[in-house]
Amino acid sequence: MESEQSTSQSTSELEVLIKTIKFKKISTTLLVLPALFATISLILLLVGLSTLLRLGFTLTPYGERPGTYTPILEEILSIQVLVWGSVVGLAYIIASTIVVYIVLRDIREHIYSSAMVTYYYTRGVDYMSALYYLKDMLNRSTLPSPITGLILTLLTSGVAYPIIxxxxxxxxxxxxxxxEEAFFKKKRTREYTALTGVVDIALVVLTLGVYMAYMGYRLAKIFNKHVDTIHSTHPEPPKTLPQPSLEPGAWMTTSGIIGVFMVFLALSTIFAYVNFYFTPQLGLGLLLSALVVRRAERRLLGNIGLIYSLLVLLLIGGLLTGYSGCELYRGLYENMRELSELIRFLNAEFLVLFIFVNNAAISISSILPYFGGIGLASGVFNAGLVLGALSALDGRTIYSSLIVLVYPHTILELLAYAILLTASSKFGAWRDYAKLIFIGLLVLVLAAIVEVLTIAGVLSAPGTTW
Structure with missing residues (x-):
């Protein structure tokens, strides 16, 4: 009798507690605001940096520029733009730190309250309600605490914000x-995959933070939709099955990723032409890695061929960017000339080793899934950037630079890079993974030998100079 009274009292207390729980929504504006500061800050910083890079190599011996403006005034203005960008950047850091704290706090509180309510409504003679509660608590535990998120965002100057x-x-x-499973035995909300996360971060980088506003909007939308569909009838259980949500990465097909890749590759050339310093390497590298993951189940040779083609386009994009914005990259000119002179004094064996180690260092990180393409894309794009800038500054046409694409060592190097990047799709299938890495490195050795033979042939030609 006492046991029944105790159980009844506990149930009554739980019911009272459940009825006191309130479910609130997240502000969409709050989640979009940091992206606004980030974009403005990045644009101002890049404009100021672009101006300083250009000014550093266009001053006349008398310290004057053609026209009505002196370089001193323009330099002061560019520094002022950098200061403005830094101030707005500080606003972004503060805003993102505050938003991270609020979002993590609200989500963790919501999951705790929601899991308790769901358990109350679905509890019965079996263990399923308790199992859903435990799963929800485990899911909640994988999210950083508000304080951890705040500190992480602050210490990384807001870099961690889109990742969080x-x-x-x-x-x-x-x-x-x-x-949804607990109440309706059906799933209506689409999952968020690692592939989606990689492409999201890539687009944040490529759009200079603009895409981060959409990420914030999407998070607020999925949160608020869940509150509306599951908790709008609280303290009564939900009665209407929610409508299916769109998959966050539904557009991330092979053609979709390639399309985004091509667009931003073209934009880098356009920005360089107008002397705007834009570095798409990180974002393009993430897109390459995402593409490999997306096509992991496809034929191996087809994947290698596709990645090879994109690396060729990446090299061409770098060439066009360097050629169009040669004044921005004039500082590379003397450095490359000095390196060329140094190479003339190296013996063939050491030069093969030097080239192989350089290429391996660029590409070895590509064997890692999801993020491995960053280093590779940077290396290939930067190689094209240097060649394009040198061609423009030497007074040669862009077509004379494009001939590098048919050099035997270029073909072999890009093929090796494609093999190594494709190897990341076999991560976990260790035998195939090791086999592809070995083949890729072997092709890199062959490429280094062929390149040294090519250099020797060029230097031995009559009247040839570096």
Missing amino acids: LCFAEKIMRVHATLE
């Missing part, structure tokens, strides 16, 4: 799925 948004959306989607 990715984790927050993933956790929120898992939570929504668990509750």
Whole structure:
């Protein structure tokens, strides 16, 4: 009798507690605001940096520029633009830190309260309600605490903010799925995959933070939709099955990723032409890695061929960018000339080793899934950038630079890079993984030998100079 009274009292207390729980939404404006500061800051900083780079190599011996403006005034203005960018950047750091704290706090509180409510409504004679509760608590534990997120965002100057948004959306989607299963035995919320996260970060970089506004909007939308569909009838359980949500990475097909890759590769050339310093390497590298992951189940040779083609386009994009913005990259000119002179004094064996180690250092990180393409894309794009800038500054046409694409060592190097990057799709299948890495490195050795033979042939030609 006492046991029944105790159980009844506990149930009554739990019911009272459940009825006191309130579910609130997240402000969409709050989540979009940091992206505004980030974009303005990055644009101002890049404009100021571009101007300083250009001024550093266009001053006349008398310290004057053609026209009505003196370089001193223009330099002062560019420094002022950098100061403005830094101030707005500080606003971004503060805003992103505050938003991270609020979002992580609200999501963790929501999951705790929601899991308790779901357990109350679905508890019964079996263990399923308890199992859903435990899964939700485990899901909640993978999200950083508000204080941890705040410190991480602050210490990284806001760099961690878009990454935390990715984790927050993933956790929120898992939570929504668990509750849909608990109440309706069906999943309506699409999952957030690692592939989606990689492409999201790539687009944040390529769009100078603009895409981060969409990420914030999407997180707020999925959170608020969940509150509307599952908790709008609280303290009564939900009665209407929610409508299916769109997959966050639905557009991330092979053609979609390639399309984005091509667009920003073209934009880098356009920006260079107008003397705007834009560095797409990190974002393009992430897109390459995402593409490999996306096509992991496709034929191996087809994947290698596709990646090889994109690396060729990446090299061409670098050439066009360097050629169009040669004044921005004039500082590379003397450095490359000095390196060329140094190479003349190296013996063939050491030169082969030097070239192989350089190429291997550029590409070895590409064997890692999801993020490995960053170093590779940077190396290939920068190689094209240097060649394009040198061609323009030497007074040669861009067509004379494009001939590098048919050099035997270039073909072999890009093929090796494609093999190594494709190897990342076999991560976990260790035998195939090791085999592809070995083949890729072997092709790199062959490429280094062929390049040294090519250099020797060029230097031995009558009247040839570096």
